[in-house]
Amino acid sequence: MTKLREWSASRIHYFSGKKQKPKKSKVQVHRLAWRKRSEEKAAAGKNMELKNLKLYMENMSILEENENLRKKANLLHQENLALYSEFEKKVSHLDRVSATLNVIRDGARV
Known part of the structure; x- marks a missing residue:
């Protein structure tokens, strides 16, 4: 009787036009899961x-800009020192x- 049921079930399935997906073994499922995790x-x-590359490039750009600003600051400092020296000479x-003039004025008063 069991064979008859199996035969009937497969025959009905065959004639119903529906295709069953082939069952995957557990090994295949595990391999697919492993592959997916690896990907x-x-x-x-x-x-x-x-x-990491974007951050590295941004860091390099910041370092370059920092170096340029340091050079400009040094030039401004040198210019400031020169102007201060010139100012002291004039003062x-x-x-x-x-x-x-005070000596001349004081001499004229006496």
């Missing part, structure tokens, strides 16, 4: 590499002229 890890690794010269 996901590889994709995540590539994403991480791209992010010193004005002090001497002022002192000379």
Whole structure:
């Protein structure tokens, strides 16, 4: 009787026009899952590499900009020192002229 049921079930299935998906063995399912995880890890690794490369390039750009700003700051400092020195010379010269005029004025009063 069981053979008859099996035969009837397969015959009905055959004539119904529906196709059954072939069952995958557990080994195939595990291999597919493992492959999928491996591909996901590889994709995540590539994403991480791209992010790392972008950050590295951004860091290099910042370092280059920092170096340029340091050079400009050094030039401005040198210019500031030169202007301050020039200012001190003029103030010193004005002090001497002022002192000379005071001596002349004081001599004229006496």
